[in-house]
Amino acid sequence: MGTVIFFDALRTAIGPTAAAYALLAVGLNMHFGYTGLLNFGQVGFMLVGAYGVAITVATFGGPLWLGVLVGIAGAVVLALILGIPTLRLRADYLAITTIAAAEILRFITRTSGSEPVTGGVFGLRQFAGGFYALNPIPPGSYLGPLSISHGRLWTMIVGWGLVAVFTLLLWALMRSPWGRIIRSIREDEDAARSLGKNVFYYKMQSLVLGGVIGAVGGAVFAVSLQTVQPDTFLPQVTFFAFAILILGGTATWIGPIIGALIFWFVIAGMQSALRRLSDAGQLPEFFGSQAVGATTLTFVGLLLMLLMIFRPQGMFGNKREMQLDVK
Amino acid sequence: MSSDAPAATDPLEGIAPEPGVAKPDPILTIDGVKRSFGGITAVNVDHLEIQRGIITGLIGPNGAGKTTLFNLMTGFDTPDTGTWRFNGAPLSGVPAHLVARRGMVRTFQLTKALSRMTVMENMQLGATGQLGERFLPSLIPGLWRRQEREITARADELLARFKLDHMRDEYAGTLSGGQRKLLEMARALMVEPELVMLDEPMAGVNPALTQSLLGHIKGLRDDESRTVVFVEHDMDVVFDISDWVVCMAEGAIIAEGPPSSIGQNAAVIEAYLGATHGQAPARRRKQAGGTDQ
Incomplete structure (x- = not known):
């Protein structure tokens, strides 16, 4: 049974959903890891990216590439709306505003009034056909024991490819003088200002860039599931993305990738193990089939706590950096 | 207590030691700048000119408004009323980062390494x-x-x-506290400022490092012909390196003049020691380098 559980876990860890979450975490890394912006509404950018694709294709019959562009443009607008009033204020204002804005977006998409456009609580379907039509991989089952379908393999390649592209982009940005200003804002924005840097402008660039990456994650998420529903975009998605980022190591290029792999490996492995043990009647009813989700989350929370106690810098974080007094 | 600097020609020779006096070549001119926090007037400066190319010491008891004046001049705070000009160009309402780019760079009382x-x-x-x-x-x-x-x-x-x-x-x-002060000053110089505003550059620096910091501040004037304004509590330091001293109390400029004259100034003595006369601040050995806002 061990190998079966292992393959279940591995299949999810390298799957398209994990890639979408890795993109969310890459965007958060830009916001939180490098710039010090506390964005608690990354799921809002994800929703905009996902619905940008779904609405453009399913509601208005547009092409898929246009949908992706609409999602990205929507993320830029959302970042500007959030940033203009809050980025001049203290960090916590952005946190409150973003978490509220993400919830507002979810309620707008699920309200019955917007049903003709967003599909309301039922969401939208059948918008990803254009993506799968481009699939160059011949039909079949791939990667041996993981038995991954050609469609899933295609979304995995595109999803993780996008993760690689944006990781490379952030790496190139952060080693440049532009990245130096971004990090100086995280350390002390008044110091950056006193040296002639337009702090507001750089924070806005960071918010837009990280938001766009989150929206691309949303598009990957929507296309891989081939459906969008408002209630998949709950606030906890943002906190999963934060968990991924912290698990892998904030302000490192590899952190979001490793974090997403480990996070989804543990979640899927745990769920598979509990479900299989429960089906075999080897688990007390307390952990039984109804409680698998809750038990898994409890376990992941415990794991994160232990990580914070024994390895606060994450898997790949810089320990020396962590120990410095930031103030 | 004379400084070793303004050698042959002292540009401020013959200037009357009165608050708000006009100077031959001001780099910064302040007019009617007021800032209140609730009912308290933190800064209320009618007129002040900072002479180019010299070291001006800004003194005053805790709460006199020295740091607030720094914040206002450098765009980190906005006054209720008033204007000020840097190199002849108005600077009111210019954001902090543009103030720095124009050539006026400040450091902070609590170092920001x-x-x-x-x-x-x-x-x-x-x-x-x-x-x-x-x-x-x-x-x-x-x-x-x-x-x-x-x-x-x-x-x-x-x-x-x-x-x-x-x-x-x-x-x-x-870095140690003193090294951070040094770094902050060196970093400010990377901007190539004409006017350097140092907010308590000696606070929390050990005596051995104080001498080298003083040397660096003098070097800004003598070797690089930059203008320096600095806030300091240690009177020995102020009288040692300043060419001109401005004293604030309760937000206003109450006295200014060459260091030799300021120690005897009745208004300064009163501000520091209260109405009953005691020793002039010049003769008090060390004022604890406390912090003020």
Whole structure:
């Protein structure tokens, strides 16, 4: 049974959903890891990216590439709306505003009034056909024991490819003088200002860039599931993305990738193990089939706590950096 | 208590030691600047001119409004009323980063070393007009690598001058308090300012380092012909290196003049010691380098 559980876990860890979450975490890394912006509404950018694709294709019959562009443009607008009033204020204002804005977006998409456009609580379907039509991989089952379908393999390649592209982009940005200003804002924005840097402008660039990456994650998420529903975009998605980022190591290029792999490996492995043990009647009813989700989350929370106690810098974080007094 | 500097021709010779007196070549001119916090008037300066090319000491008891005046002048705070001109150009309402780019750079009373960046990165950040600081050019190292080398060379020179070269690649967060003061001053110089505003540069610095810091401040005037304004509580330091001293109390300028005259000024003595007369501040050995806002 061990190998079966292992393959279940591995299949999810390298799957398209994990890639979408890795993109969310890459965007958060830009916001939180490098710039010090506390964005608690990354799921809002994800929703905009996902619905940008779904609405453009399913509601208005547009092409898929246009949908992706609409999602990205929507993320830029959302970042500007959030940033203009809050980025001049203290960090916590952005946190409150973003978490509220993400919830507002979810309620707008699920309200019955917007049903003709967003599909309301039922969401939208059948918008990803254009993506799968481009699939160059011949039909079949791939990667041996993981038995991954050609469609899933295609979304995995595109999803993780996008993760690689944006990781490379952030790496190139952060080693440049532009990245130096971004990090100086995280350390002390008044110091950056006193040296002639337009702090507001750089924070806005960071918010837009990280938001766009989150929206691309949303598009990957929507296309891989081939459906969008408002209630998949709950606030906890943002906190999963934060968990991924912290698990892998904030302000490192590899952190979001490793974090997403480990996070989804543990979640899927745990769920598979509990479900299989429960089906075999080897688990007390307390952990039984109804409680698998809750038990898994409890376990992941415990794991994160232990990580914070024994390895606060994450898997790949810089320990020396962590120990410095930031103030 | 005379300074070794303004040698042959003292530009302020013959200027009357009165609050708000006009000076031959002011770099900064302040008019009617007022700032209140609730019912308290923190700053209320009718007129003040800062002479170019000299060291001006800004003194005053705790709560006199010295740091608030710094914040207002450098765009970190906005006054209720008033205007001020830097090099003849109005500076009211100009945001902090543009004030710095125009050539007026300040340091902070509580040092702002960027802890999780290296000493060298702190320095490099100070350079202005970097092409690599723009979003798209930053992605092409070929465009900014040469400029980066020039900036690094300039930073290395400054670090050597401030005796921080051995800490070059360490995180700034590992520096001692005095070293952070040195770094902050060196970093401000990377901006190439005409006017350097130092907010309590000696606070929390050990006596051995104080002498070298004083040397650096004098060097700004003598070797680089920059203008310096600094806030300080230690009267020995103030009288040692200032060419001109401005005294504030309760937000207003109550006296100014050459250091030799300010110690005897009745208004200054009263501000420091209350209405009953005691010793002049010049003769009090050390005022504890406390903090004020």
